[in-house]
Amino acid sequence: LLAPVPAALVDGAIDGIDPSAAANAWTGLIGLDDPHAPDDDRDRALAVGLTDAASRVADEVNRLAEAATQALAAQDTDWELLAEQTGETIRLMEAAQGASLRAAAISEARRWLRDLTKKLRHERVARFADEATAIWEGLRRDSNVALEGITLTGANTRREVKLDLTVDGTPGPQAILSQGELVALGLALFLPRSTADDSPFRFVLIDDPVQSMDPSKVVGLARVLHRLAATRQIVVFTHDDRLLQALRRLALPATAHMIDRKEQSVVTVLPVSGRVDQYLRDADALAKDTVLPADLLAVAVSGYCRDAVDETATEIARRRILATGKSVADTEAALRSAHTTRALLALALLGDVRKTSGELDKALNDLGPTTRDVLAACVEGVHEPDPARVKALLNDIRSLIETLHAAT
Amino acid sequence: MTARGHLPERSRAVRALSGAAALLDAGPGPARVRTIVRLLRHALEVAVDAFWESTRPGEVAGRSRRGRQIRLLAASIDRRTAHDVYATWCMLSDAAKPHPYELAPTVGELRALQAATQRHVAALEHAGRSYHGQ
Numbered sequence: 310l311l312a313p314v315p316a317a318l319v320d321g322a323i324d325g326i327d328p329s330a331a332a333n334a335w336t337g338l339i340g341l342d343d344p345h346a347p348d349d350d351r352d353r354a355l356a357v358g359l360t361d362a363a364s365r366v367a368d369e370v371n372r373l374a375e376a377a378t379q380a381l382a383a384q385d386t387d388w389e390l391l392a393e394q395t396g397e398t399i400r401l402m403e404a405a406q407g408a409s410l411r412a413a414a415i416s417e418a419r420r421w422l423r424d425l426t427k428k429l430r431h432e433r434v435a436r437f438a439d440e441a442t443a444i445w446e447g448l449r450r451d452s453n454v455a456l457e458g459i460t461l462t463g464a465n466t467r468r469e470v471k472l473d474l475t476v477d478g479t480p481g482p483q484a485i486l487s488q489g490e491l492v493a494l495g496l497a498l499f500l501p502r503s504t505a506d507d508s509p510f511r512f513v514l515i516d517d518p519v520q521s522m523d524p525s526k527v528v529g530l531a532r533v534l535h536r537l538a539a540t541r542q543i544v545v546f547t548h549d550d551r552l553l554q555a556l557r558r559l560a561l562p563a564t565a566h567m568i569d570r571k572e573q574s575v576v577t578v579l580p581v582s583g584r585v586d587q588y589l590r591d592a593d594a595l596a597k598d599t600v601l602p603a604d605l606l607a608v609a610v611s612g613y614c615r616d617a618v619d620e621t622a623t624e625i626a627r628r629r630i631l632a633t634g635k636s637v638a639d640t641e642a643a644l645r646s647a648h649t650t651r652a653l654l655a656l657a658l659l660g661d662v663r664k665t666s667g668e669l670d671k672a673l674n675d676l677g678p679t680t681r682d683v684l685a686a687c688v689e690g691v692h693e694p695d696p697a698r699v700k701a702l703l704n705d706i707r708s709l710i711e712t713l714h715a716a717t
Numbered sequence: 718m719t720a721r722g723h724l725p726e727r728s729r730a731v732r733a734l735s736g737a738a739a740l741l742d743a744g745p746g747p748a749r750v751r752t753i754v755r756l757l758r759h760a761l762e763v764a765v766d767a768f769w770e771s772t773r774p775g776e777v778a779g780r781s782r783r784g785r786q787i788r789l790l791a792a793s794i795d796r797r798t799a800h801d802v803y804a805t806w807c808m809l810s811d812a813a814k815p816h817p818y819e820l821a822p823t824v825g826e827l828r829a830l831q832a833a834t835q836r837h838v839a840a841l842e843h844a845g846r847s848y849h850g851q
Contacts (some may be wrong), residue, residue: 550816587815594748598740601752605736608759609752616813648782691759 311339326369333666336360352374434461440501447536448493448529453477454486456497470498480673488521494529500533504541512542525637531555535562557583557625585624585710588617589703596699603696610699611690614706615650618687621710622653625717629660657717676712683709730767730838734831735762741827750821751813757834758809761802763789764838771845794844802841806831 314335321328341358343351438459445456457473461598472494474481484495496518496642503513519527533554534543545552553686565581592613596605623644630640643662647653651665658672673680686698695702737756740749765787769777772793777786786805791799809830814821822830 328736437779584815591748591815593753595752598749598752600739600743600749601736605732605756609736609755612759 311335311342314339323373324380325373327487329585334362334365351643382693393564430461434459436500436653437505438690441497444500444533445494447533448497448526449490452490452526454481454490454494456494459492459498487687488588489526492518492521494525496530496533504537510542511540514544514546515535515546518545518547519547519552522551523639524551524555527551527682528555528559529599531559531561535559553581557622559631582659584620585617588620589707594701596703603699604694607694607699608691609697610702611687611694614687615691617710618707618713619650619653621713622650625713626653628676629657629717650684654684657713676709676716679705680712730760730763730842733763733773734824734835734838736819737834741824741831745797745824745827747821750827751815753827754822754830756810757830758813759807760838761806761809763800764841767812768794768841768845772848773851790841796841798837798840798844802837805830807838809834 314332315372317323317329318326318335319328338358341355346354363652435440436575441459442456450457453476455475455478457475459473461468462471474486476485496515499581502508503510518530518698522530525675535556536543537543553563553565567579567581569579570578571577592610595609597615598606601609626647627640627644630643631637631704635643643655647662648658649665650668652662654673655664655669656662660669670681673684683702686695686702690702736828737753740753740756743749745753760785761836766778768790776837777789781789784788784803784806787803788799790802793799812830
């Protein structure tokens with residue numbers, strides 16, 4: 310009945326059962342049945358042995374059942390964790406699926422926003438670009454570098470301004486620009502931004518804009534600033550008096566002050582007058598000076614008066630020639646061709662440096678009966694001074710200068 | 718006195734120099750500085766006129782711009798002196814014009830210009846005399 314040992318005990322198919330110990334125990338049971346013993350002893354021994362074995366089997370089964378229960382519980386714990394993770398994964402997947410639909414919409418919205426920003430930026434820059442190009446045209450004068458357009462490039466926090474520059478119609482690198490052209494280009498970019506309608510500032514401060522500029526660009530700058538000054542207060546700091554000269558030569562209104570800083574930063578602000586005023590003020594001061602003898606005083610005052618007339622005639626002639634559309638260089642060349650006071654007056658009153666004789670005399674007579682005498686007194690006074698006429702000469706010259714301005 | 722009732726050229730140059738010296742000694746204020754410079758330039762120009770009138774009467778003086786008259790000296794007198802006369806005249810002309818943003822010449826610079834002008838007036842007078850073998 311008990312032989313052989315069941316295969317399940319021998320091959321270790323049951324977890325938690327030592328196959329050799331189980332086989333030994335089974336073999337022990339087989340040994341309980343002694344066929345040579347009397348039947349009663351044989352039955353008793355078998356009954357006791359089997360009872361004992363049954364008790365051990367029950368214990369073993371209980372142990373196995375306990376182990377199986379624990380193993381099941383452990384597996385449940387493992388599965389619970391996996392189930393939770395799987396559930397979370399499924400939830401995320403479902404959320405991602407929903408989000409991907411929204412992401413597509415958001416991407417579309419971002420694309421729209423980016424394109425719109427680009428378009429708005431171009432529109433904003435285009436407004437400045439047109440103004441900048443116009444200012445550059447006003448400033449560049451004799452330069453052969455043209456500003457064709459301005460575009461903003463870059464994204465996020467990176468911004469670049471791209472300038473389309475051409476040299477004689479050919480796209481050219483910025484490296485070929487002179488220092489004066491660079492300054493002019495900087496102003497062409499800065500001025501439209503600083504005078505934009507949405508700027509809260511109704512004034513512009515510019516520090517030393519004329520540095521490195523050639524004379525024609527200074528004239529261009531004077532015109533540009535004058536145009537901007539129609540709607541803005543323009544304040545310029547400079548050590549270079551060419552801008553003020555250009556404004557005066559173009560008869561453009563400007564107020565000039567000289568800022569003088571002495572030791573301990575003691576600052577004085579004085580109005581700046583033109584050369585003509587300065588000559589006449591010097592002559593006035595000299596006329597009151599008692600150090601010089603009368604004849605030398607008359608020589609010096611005549612010199613001041615002559616320079617005041619020359620400067621007045623130069624200013625009028627320069628304005629007259631510039632108004633005809635001639636370039637600054639041609640205008641200055643025409644002025645240089647006038648060597649004498651009469652030649653300057655011919656250029657100022659008649660527009661022709663050669664008309665220094667009869668026609669000029671007639672033009673001077675038309676200005677007043679004493680005009681020619683006053684001129685002669687200050688021109689010849691340098692060589693033949695008349696000490697008695699110093700004060701009268703100063704008054705006459707002031708009147709003559711007013712008359713010259715009024716007549717032109 | 719000359720026929721025109723005025724001092725001869727040399728005397729006029731020297732007189733202008735003395736006037737500049739008087740103003741310098743009196744202490745040059747801003748207005749006086751430009752007058753001093755003008756008198757020095759006047760002295761130099763009168764000396765140049767005198768030179769040309771004594772060497773080439775009616776040919777140069779009063780017939781071209783002052784700067785050109787002075788540059789022409791290089792063809793007639795020692796070139797170094799001629800260049801110095803021109804440089805001094807340019808400095809005096811520049812200083813005589815009002816430049817609101819530039820400092821006026823200092824007393825030291827004025828004295829240097831005065832010394833140069835005196836030297837040039839004397840050199841031009843000497844050159845004029847030498848031309849006639851005096």
